[in-house]
Amino acid sequence: MKCSITEKIFQSHAGGANVRTGSILFAGIDLAMGTDATMPLAIQEFNKIGRNVFDPAKIALVQDHFVPAKDIMTANYSLEMRKFAEQHRIKNYFELGRGGICHHIVPDEGLCYPGDLIVGADSHTCTYGAFGAFATGVGSTDLAAAMATGKLWFKIPAAIKVVLTGKKRAYVQGKDIILKLISILGVDGATYKALEFTGDGLADLDMSDRITICNMAIEAGGKTGIFEVDDITREYFKKFNNNKVVENLKTGEDSAYERVIELDISEIEPLVAEPFLPSNVRAASRVDSICINQAVLGSCTNGRIEDMQMAAGVLKGRKVHPRVRLIVIPGTQEILKQMIKENLLDAFVDAGAVISPPTCGPCLGGHMGILGDNEVCIASTNRNFVGRMGSTSSKVYLANPAVVAASAVRGEICHPEVLL
Amino acid sequence: MGQKFTGSVLKYGDDINTDVIIPTKFCNSTDPDYLGRNCLHNLDENFINKRKPGDILIAGRNFGCGSSRENAPLAIKGAKISCVIAKSFARIFFRNAINIGLPVIENEEIAIDAAEGDTLEIDFTANTCRNITKGREYKLDSYSDLIHKIFDQGGLINFIKNTEDI
Numbered sequence: 001m002k003c004s005i006t007e008k009i010f011q012s013h014a015g016g017a018n019v020r021t022g023s024i025l026f027a028g029i030d031l032a033m034g035t036d037a038t039m040p041l042a043i044q045e046f047n048k049i050g051r052n053v054f055d056p057a058k059i060a061l062v063q064d065h066f067v068p069a070k071d072i073m074t075a076n077y078s079l080e081m082r083k084f085a086e087q088h089r090i091k092n093y094f095e096l097g098r099g100g101i102c103h104h105i106v107p108d109e110g111l112c113y114p115g116d117l118i119v120g121a122d123s124h125t126c127t128y129g130a131f132g133a134f135a136t137g138v139g140s141t142d143l144a145a146a147m148a149t150g151k152l153w154f155k156i157p158a159a160i161k162v163v164l165t166g167k168k169r170a171y172v173q174g175k176d177i178i179l180k181l182i183s184i185l186g187v188d189g190a191t192y193k194a195l196e197f198t199g200d201g202l203a204d205l206d207m208s209d210r211i212t213i214c215n216m217a218i219e220a221g222g223k224t225g226i227f228e229v230d231d232i233t234r235e236y237f238k239k240f241n242n243n244k245v246v247e248n249l250k251t252g253e254d255s256a257y258e259r260v261i262e263l264d265i266s267e268i269e270p271l272v273a274e275p276f277l278p279s280n281v282r283a284a285s286r287v288d289s290i291c292i293n294q295a296v297l298g299s300c301t302n303g304r305i306e307d308m309q310m311a312a313g314v315l316k317g318r319k320v321h322p323r324v325r326l327i328v329i330p331g332t333q334e335i336l337k338q339m340i341k342e343n344l345l346d347a348f349v350d351a352g353a354v355i356s357p358p359t360c361g362p363c364l365g366g367h368m369g370i371l372g373d374n375e376v377c378i379a380s381t382n383r384n385f386v387g388r389m390g391s392t393s394s395k396v397y398l399a400n401p402a403v404v405a406a407s408a409v410r411g412e413i414c415h416p417e418v419l420l
Numbered sequence: 421m422g423q424k425f426t427g428s429v430l431k432y433g434d435d436i437n438t439d440v441i442i443p444t445k446f447c448n449s450t451d452p453d454y455l456g457r458n459c460l461h462n463l464d465e466n467f468i469n470k471r472k473p474g475d476i477l478i479a480g481r482n483f484g485c486g487s488s489r490e491n492a493p494l495a496i497k498g499a500k501i502s503c504v505i506a507k508s509f510a511r512i513f514f515r516n517a518i519n520i521g522l523p524v525i526e527n528e529e530i531a532i533d534a535a536e537g538d539t540l541e542i543d544f545t546a547n548t549c550r551n552i553t554k555g556r557e558y559k560l561d562s563y564s565d566l567i568h569k570i571f572d573q574g575g576l577i578n579f580i581k582n583t584e585d586i
Contacts, residue, residue: 139493
């Protein structure tokens, strides 16, 4: 096959076989996603167009950024989205307590399929590439246009093929693979480009690893990150028990790509991205005496049940360091329910952690764990920019859930093996 | 975008992300004036006092990386900045700027040459930029046809309203 997955998806959504890298065109979309953070502005722009939504079934609205409401202004943000959902009869509307973080809800509700073209007014919309969709983040005006017309303008990006080989070592997760890749590419190394993942290493990457990897494609500037479809993908979609075809999308020949990167995941150890860029990567075992005040487990990057299992395994029978606050944020209400079923809550609560409702919360400095002056946090989130989680003098270190849990126990950033 | 305008340069570095352009704590509003008053708060607290209406923002690589918040280009517009010139832009920021009619120019040469306080004249009809202080002139790449049309009509919403088959 000569085309990249990206080209194939755009060929099926606009213009046919003539569509190649570099084409600029309007393409039909399969899903438009908005949240309480970006919908108020999108609604304002949508109303200027003066049309109805193109298809209420192809819009998903998720209350996640500032819920439970942090103040009156954000309460009104949620209110505006709630009214819009009622007015336009949006079935895929997810309220606090029945939903969770958008990038977990969309796949868990069966709203993204391989070969789909999806836009979302959130930069981490690229997460759905884990499921073989071409999904990309847009702004509120783009979302308004997409909701009104069912189409949006795109420049078909060049693609980088990432060939993953080998198997993960103990305590290594998708987070470490994507941090390694970002350190290779740099924070703008994939700007205007799509990352496409293939290789025998895929067999060792479950959907939660893939979610983390695609989620952070944007941190290398990527327009999206896409995994080719395999047995693990097909297995995921069985639970929906519908007749929808799971398209068998595979990466193309090397010549269809601008660059091919080979990465042996068996050589990767748990990593940490130091402030203030996700590309400032160092082995967790080599981070020297960084005392932490807070540890955050959760977010669209690492809020899956597998992430909670990994962290609970590290925490079991241990206590959070007296100086540290550990905040655990399940990705969705369903993930929280699963944690209850698997008795994971005991491990966290007994250790001295606090359980937050599903929300984006502290990741973006919204609420539920804002950092004060000079405070240091280790987080399973996605960005460590200046002031991202609060005070401009605070610092955020990014790592996988096992490293976050181990560091919360030790009070300093560490490799989980240090606790053994 | 057939305008010509002059402004003086405010210069910043690489990887200026949208959390820095407009921190989350100010993203509980979409009012351009409010956003403009808090623009670039996490990078330079004095930005809002030293900028004058019409000033031109110059930056390095990857300007506007990070969050998709449209509050970021809105804040720059609200701060009355006339144009952003950078060595390169993050993709979502670039789209957002075009969609709301904030002029953005990707040009490494201008971004390297210009110093804080230089006066630039930008002419979108002739596709030129002059650094009046340094006496240099640069040719600007023209946008693709579609982007040009969106920009000419003041943004994506007007473009959609004026285009029948979309």
